[in-house]
Amino acid sequence: MNINKILNYCLLVFFLLNGAALFATCGGGGGGGAGGARPGGMGGGPAEVFNVPWRVVANGAQLAVPPGTGLAVMWFPASMDSAKKSELTSSRTLALASARGVADFVLPPDAAKRRVTYAVVAGQETAVLTDLEGKEIGRVVPGPKGKFDARAVEKLVSDELASRDKTWKATLEVAEKRVKSGDKNAADDLQQVWAQRVMFPALGKRAAKALDKLGIKVSWQELEPLGPDMLADPDVAGVHADVEPLLQAGLAAELAAKYDAAGRLYAEAAERDPADPTALRFLGEFYRHHTGEWNKAGQVFRRIMAQPADPIARAVALHGLGKMTIHAGRFKAGLELFEESLAAWPLPITYRNLAVYWFSEKQHEKAAGYMRQALALAPDDAYNQVFAAVYLAAAGHKDEALAVAKANENLMDASYNLAAIWAQTGDRAKAMELLRRHFYAYERFEAVRAMEMKEAREDWMFANLYAVREFDELTKGAKNAWMIGLEWCDPSKLQPVEGAPGPRSMQ
Numbered sequence: 001m002n003i004n005k006i007l008n009y010c011l012l013v014f015f016l017l018n019g020a021a022l023f024a025t026c027g028g029g030g031g032g033g034a035g036g037a038r039p040g041g042m043g044g045g046p047a048e049v050f051n052v053p054w055r056v057v058a059n060g061a062q063l064a065v066p067p068g069t070g071l072a073v074m075w076f077p078a079s080m081d082s083a084k085k086s087e088l089t090s091s092r093t094l095a096l097a098s099a100r101g102v103a104d105f106v107l108p109p110d111a112a113k114r115r116v117t118y119a120v121v122a123g124q125e126t127a128v129l130t131d132l133e134g135k136e137i138g139r140v141v142p143g144p145k146g147k148f149d150a151r152a153v154e155k156l157v158s159d160e161l162a163s164r165d166k167t168w169k170a171t172l173e174v175a176e177k178r179v180k181s182g183d184k185n186a187a188d189d190l191q192q193v194w195a196q197r198v199m200f201p202a203l204g205k206r207a208a209k210a211l212d213k214l215g216i217k218v219s220w221q222e223l224e225p226l227g228p229d230m231l232a233d234p235d236v237a238g239v240h241a242d243v244e245p246l247l248q249a250g251l252a253a254e255l256a257a258k259y260d261a262a263g264r265l266y267a268e269a270a271e272r273d274p275a276d277p278t279a280l281r282f283l284g285e286f287y288r289h290h291t292g293e294w295n296k297a298g299q300v301f302r303r304i305m306a307q308p309a310d311p312i313a314r315a316v317a318l319h320g321l322g323k324m325t326i327h328a329g330r331f332k333a334g335l336e337l338f339e340e341s342l343a344a345w346p347l348p349i350t351y352r353n354l355a356v357y358w359f360s361e362k363q364h365e366k367a368a369g370y371m372r373q374a375l376a377l378a379p380d381d382a383y384n385q386v387f388a389a390v391y392l393a394a395a396g397h398k399d400e401a402l403a404v405a406k407a408n409e410n411l412m413d414a415s416y417n418l419a420a421i422w423a424q425t426g427d428r429a430k431a432m433e434l435l436r437r438h439f440y441a442y443e444r445f446e447a448v449r450a451m452e453m454k455e456a457r458e459d460w461m462f463a464n465l466y467a468v469r470e471f472d473e474l475t476k477g478a479k480n481a482w483m484i485g486l487e488w489c490d491p492s493k494l495q496p497v498e499g500a501p502g503p504r505s506m507q
Contacts, residue, residue, distance in 0.1 A: 030352045036320065069156070070198065072103045168193055194218065228277070235273055250282060261495045267285075278312075291448065295487065309320075352374045385404055390461060394424050453497075
């Protein structure tokens with residue numbers, strides 16, 4: 001089905017269902033896995049691991065500079081189509097640099113004013129590294145043969161960070177010696193180093209300790225995001241370059257449903273470099289989405305939140321925490337985490353789950369907006385289109401929804417949503433076939449299977465299956481997630497769901 005028709009129908013879907021009893025919770029096929037940041041689950045998108053958080057700047061718009069930013073990469077691609085295929089979209093150096101106060105901006109060809117400001121030749125791909133005031137530090141342009149070297153951009157950034165680190169380290173060491181000699185005037189230099197804590201977390205932690213000796217305390221809210229004392233700064237120099245092939249191998253194993261291997265590889269990558277937030281997000285999302293070890297997922301996601309992390313890693317962690325919180329019945333707290341996730345970085349998976357949440361709360365216009373935003377981020381992604389087609393079917397546009405379902409029938413990770421489409425169009429047998437595929441072919445771990453069964457038993461999209469004996473039998477293993485305080489249970493402590501299938505009231 002044409003994606004524009006899906007987008008247009010999504011404006012109507014939520015209004016056409018005003019009279020329905022809506023009880024879907026957050027979990028009905030929202031997707032996940034593969035590090036949490038691929039366009040639409042594992043159904044589409046390139047197999048990249050170190051996604052760079054490029055912010056596209058509209059012509060004439062102000063730069064959205066995140067707090068703590070000290071440097072900015074201004075990328076002027078020859079065209080937006082070429083930008084999508086560029087090596088700069090995936091870079092370990094640039095992804096980790098974005099966790100250290102280096103912002104990444106894409107300036108499209110129509111950004112005429114900034115192209116003039118930085119003397120960018122029309123049609124020539126250029127990357128300019130600037131300071132916070134916009135002063136140029138260095139640039140990369142195509143070589144003699146016209147080839148643009150993405151690795152040269154990485155070197156430009158890593159060299160500048162290394163140079164600044166050397167300068168501020170020297171300042172700190174002199175100030176520390178002055179503190180030992182009782183010189184309280186060292187506070188000014190220490191404050192300057194502390195101000196650089198986002199870019200140089202290790203130096204910031206040392207400066208905080210020296211300031212404390214002078215009776216000047218920094219707040220724990222500012223200190224905690226720098227990570228534990230022994231944690232190194234995010235590696236932009238390639239010291240742990242072996243992490244990337246481990247993650248690539250882990251992703252390949254995950255996409256091939258070789259989950260034991262994927263889990264081992266992700267864990268090894270996180271162990272090789274504990275300061276790498278990308279390794280942590282792949283590991284945490286693997287625990288959350290595939291194995292159902294939410295106790296481990298919660299610990300990993302909280303590690304990401306308590307150390308320097310790029311916007312994408314933070315967004316994945318916040319989404320994962322929000323999803324698990326909603327599953328545990330704390331809807332308001334989970335929703336707040338979703339909103340924080342979007343503030344960190346917009347992910348299709350977060351928009352999809354917000355659409356489900358607000359749909360269940362009968363906030364149809366709001367839900368429609370989130371649905372459209374998910375599609376707008378990845379309009380060609382098959383998983384996104386199948387997810388939207390569920391609501392097309394529910395709104396009565398059955399032929400259009402079935403066209404999407406038939407075109408994507410082999411999309412294993414969309415089996416739950418495909419089943420919902422067939423259930424809405426009245427084919428119970430096909431819906432049961434796809435639900436069985438979801439529970440016993442796609443899901444490989446009992447904990448996730450049990451929680452997804454719970455979702456199906458409460459999802460009003462399957463309301464016409466509630467009284468079907470085979471549906472009751474298929475989902476009888478349903479169990480509920482719970483948590484104590486902010487810690488989630490391990491899979492062995494899930495609670496069986498009692499009672500017949502049917503919606504529960506939202507709280």
